[in-house]
Amino acid sequence: MKKVLIIEDDTALRENTAELLEISGYSVVTAPNGRVGIEKAKTESPDIVVCDIMMPEVDGYQVLESLSGSADTMYTPFVFLSAKTEHKEIRKGMDLGADDYLTKPFEEEELLSALESRLAKAEILAKHRAEGQQIQPTHSEDALRNLNELKNFFDDNGTISEYKRGEDIYKEGEHSNYVYLILKGVVKTHRMDESGKELITALHEADDFLGFTSFVDNVPYQESASALEDVELAGMSKMEIKDILAQSNSVSLELINLLTNNLSEIKEQLLQMAYSSVRRKTAQTIIQFAEVLHKKPTENIKISRHDLASVAGIATESLIRTLSSFKKEGLIEIEGRNIRIIELEELRRIG
Numbered sequence: 566m567k568k569v570l571i572i573e574d575d576t577a578l579r580e581n582t583a584e585l586l587e588i589s590g591y592s593v594v595t596a597p598n599g600r601v602g603i604e605k606a607k608t609e610s611p612d613i614v615v616c617d618i619m620m621p622e623v624d625g626y627q628v629l630e631s632l633s634g635s636a637d638t639m640y641t642p643f644v645f646l647s648a649k650t651e652h653k654e655i656r657k658g659m660d661l662g663a664d665d666y667l668t669k670p671f672e673e674e675e676l677l678s679a680l681e682s683r684l685a686k687a688e689i690l691a692k693h694r695a696e697g698q699q700i701q702p703t704h705s706e707d708a709l710r711n712l713n714e715l716k717n718f719f720d721d722n723g724t725i726s727e728y729k730r731g732e733d734i735y736k737e738g739e740h741s742n743y744v745y746l747i748l749k750g751v752v753k754t755h756r757m758d759e760s761g762k763e764l765i766t767a768l769h770e771a772d773d774f775l776g777f778t779s780f781v782d783n784v785p786y787q788e789s790a791s792a793l794e795d796v797e798l799a800g801m802s803k804m805e806i807k808d809i810l811a812q813s814n815s816v817s818l819e820l821i822n823l824l825t826n827n828l829s830e831i832k833e834q835l836l837q838m839a840y841s842s843v844r845r846k847t848a849q850t851i852i853q854f855a856e857v858l859h860k861k862p863t864e865n866i867k868i869s870r871h872d873l874a875s876v877a878g879i880a881t882e883s884l885i886r887t888l889s890s891f892k893k894e895g896l897i898e899i900e901g902r903n904i905r906i907i908e909l910e911e912l913r914r915i916g
Contacts, residue, residue, distance in 0.1 A: 599623025723799030
């Protein structure tokens with residue numbers, strides 16, 4: 566039975582993750598902070614460490630540095646837990662030698678898959694070390710190993726550009742020469758229907774890719790992209806990315822999986838637009854914006870009624886009437902362009 570050390574200061578997340586892993590057949594040791602985590606790594610000899618980045622006293626970086634510097638733990642696989650907006654922090658952790666990272670909240674399958682693959686790799690490497698063998702790379706030594714390294718490559722080598730709120734990044738029909746990684750801010754992608762009405766197709770946040778089209782044909786952008794708030798991007802040409810993917814099957818497969826998941830989300834949004842009531846569309850869109858903008862229920866969401874209506878797929882007038890109804894029912898508060906959620910669970914239950 567493999568032993569997992571979980572270092573996480575969020576009690577609920579720590580306990581829930583431990584329970585999940587125990588049910589899945591792992592032996593689990595937990596630590597509420599980095600200081601205790603370092604001690605338990607030395608006394609418990611875990612097979613793998615799963616560690617939060619941002620913690621009081623001793624953070625995840627210090628934990629990784631401590632374990633990497635000890636002969637007893639230097640080969641122990643190390644997986645970071647990180648909020649999705651912490652791209653710079655993730656990159657720093659990978660540069661320090663972490664084996665992988667998971668973004669919170671993560672799915673059960675993501676966690677189990679990460680542990681299985683890292684434990685299997687560690688076992689193979691341990692066998693090679695015991696036999697005194699050198700591991701030969703299957704590709705160029707410069708080949709990227711995973712999607713996170715591709716994002717770091719964008720950050721290091723991409724062309725940095727900044728856009729103010731409301732500015733266009735690219736327009737539908739323009740040559741799709743570049744792909745972007747969002748470093749900061751939120752971007753909306755949108756199209757015009759036959760009547761000239763704008764339809765927002767997706768919202769993209771920090772650490773998301775933007776602008777993928779065909780690598781084979783010279784396909785123009787199929788939609789426009791605009792900054793919903795001040796945005797910073799790292800851009801690379803499609804030819805550069807094509808060369809990178811040609812060197813790494815693993816990155817190519819991860820990217821295919823990512824784009825497939827994105828398509829599934831867009832399909833779900835279109836189904837919602839087609840079959841949901843106006844009240845449900847409005848409620849779900851408010852919640853979606855709150856999640857993408859990382860707003861707590863008590864914080865104001867500053868977004869135009871036009872953008873809300875475009876994502877919901879309803880007329881602006883219908884949205885405004887529905888917002889007024891929600892306000893009268895005590896579900897939200899409205900002050901100018903600001904919307905604040907009062908009864909989150911009631912909004913979720915609207916059918």
